[in-house]
Amino acid sequence: MTESLTIRRPDDWHLHLRDGAMLEGVLPETARHFARAIIMPNLVPPVVTGDDAAAYRDRILAGLPDGMKFEPLMTLYLTEATDPADVVAAAKSGLIKAVKLYPAGATTNSASGVTDFDKVRGVLEAMAEIGLPLCTHGEVTTPEIDIFDREAVFIDRVLDPIRKSTPGLRVVMEHITTKNGVDYVKSQDDMGATITTHHLVINRNHILVGGIKPHYYCLPVAKREEHRVALVEAATSGKGPFFLGTDSAPHIDALKEHACGCAGCFTATNTLSVLAEVFEKADALDQLEAFTSLNGPAFYGLPVNDATVTLTKGDAVNYPAKIETGAGPVTVFDPGFPLHWSVA
Numbered sequence: 286m287t288e289s290l291t292i293r294r295p296d297d298w299h300l301h302l303r304d305g306a307m308l309e310g311v312l313p314e315t316a317r318h319f320a321r322a323i324i325m326p327n328l329v330p331p332v333v334t335g336d337d338a339a340a341y342r343d344r345i346l347a348g349l350p351d352g353m354k355f356e357p358l359m360t361l362y363l364t365e366a367t368d369p370a371d372v373v374a375a376a377k378s379g380l381i382k383a384v385k386l387y388p389a390g391a392t393t394n395s396a397s398g399v400t401d402f403d404k405v406r407g408v409l410e411a412m413a414e415i416g417l418p419l420c421t422h423g424e425v426t427t428p429e430i431d432i433f434d435r436e437a438v439f440i441d442r443v444l445d446p447i448r449k450s451t452p453g454l455r456v457v458m459e460h461i462t463t464k465n466g467v468d469y470v471k472s473q474d475d476m477g478a479t480i481t482t483h484h485l486v487i488n489r490n491h492i493l494v495g496g497i498k499p500h501y502y503c504l505p506v507a508k509r510e511e512h513r514v515a516l517v518e519a520a521t522s523g524k525g526p527f528f529l530g531t532d533s534a535p536h537i538d539a540l541k542e543h544a545c546g547c548a549g550c551f552t553a554t555n556t557l558s559v560l561a562e563v564f565e566k567a568d569a570l571d572q573l574e575a576f577t578s579l580n581g582p583a584f585y586g587l588p589v590n591d592a593t594v595t596l597t598k599g600d601a602v603n604y605p606a607k608i609e610t611g612a613g614p615v616t617v618f619d620p621g622f623p624l625h626w627s628v629a
């Protein structure tokens with residue numbers, strides 16, 4: 286008897302689609318399995334105004350292959366010059382579903398991010414008033430802080446102060462990588478956290494032991510095994526605050542396999558197969574749907590998808606080692622173990 290699992294069609298609550306030829310190349314990889322995704326605004330230049338987001342949304346929809354259905358949920362990139370009125374208008378029209386906070390310099394294309402939080406106070410207060418979530422790249426960027434401690438220090442120095450000074454602001458701690466992140470989110474009311482596919486699989490040894498593996502390098506960087514275990518526990522708990530945000534972040538191989546390699550793992554192609562394997566190993570396949578398809582819509586106040594996907598277990602699944610895009614080849618995340626679940 287083949288084992289199979291049918292779940293509501295998943296959504297991806299943190300996705301990088303890029304633009305131009307890369308967008309065209311990677312979009313089908315997500316649209317094949319996911320109904321919707323929160324689209325990250327860290328283009329060059331970033332998506333900062335409602336007009337930028339509307340134009341980007343049009344480019345995404347134009348890049349969708351015929352016959353594929355997919356709804357991009359747009360976000361704005363918070364800068365110190367962001368106009369609260371523009372944010373409110375873009376949210377009220379239904380165009381944007383969140384605003385993204387990048388501490389300046391934290392990650393790929395984050396140079397226009399925030400340094401002085403007093404300058405964004407007006408925007409955060411307006412967001413609290415209308416219930417628009419703030420998605421945060423949760424790392425401090427002060428050079429004295431060890432890169433493995435950046436997330437924990439962000440919680441103490443940035444996130445908790447924002448929570449306390451802006452009551453009612455709904456916050457998603459994006460791509461959490463530590464037990465500290467898990468514990469903080471659990472301690473809060475009305476907070477969400479996304480967890481990536483790759484952080485459920487790799488720890489820092491995968492990046493560094495036996496030769497440096499640039500395709501496992503992403504930000505926040507993967508931490509010790511005990512943190513990975515805490516993330517698996519959170520994701521497979523089925524509990525409300527934790528939901529899937531793949532952070533699938535394509536970079537061409539030439540820029541990953543480089544003396545100053547870009548941060549980002551490309552997981553769109555095989556995410557569901559990898560997740561099924563992780564949940565099965567944790568004896569929690571029955572919680573997969575909560576993580577991929579229920580908890581995210583609940584946090585964002587959106588309906589769950591009516592459509593479903595069916596995963597079936599069989600012999601090892603074949604997936605491409607890389608996909609070809611008009612921008613160049615992009616290596617697909619290698620979990621380091623065989624995958625047995627495929628999407629029918």
Ligand SMILES: NC(=O)N[C@@H](CC(=O)O)C(=O)O
Pocket residue numbers: 301327392393422502503504505532534535548549550
């Ligand atoms: N996660 C990453 O390592 N990279 C992301 C940016 C981000 O989400 O921080 C990217 O845009 O490449």
Ligand SMILES: [Zn+2]
Pocket residue numbers: 392422423459460504505
């Ligand atoms: Zn990030």
Ligand SMILES: [Zn+2]
Pocket residue numbers: 299300301325532534
């Ligand atoms: Zn990201």
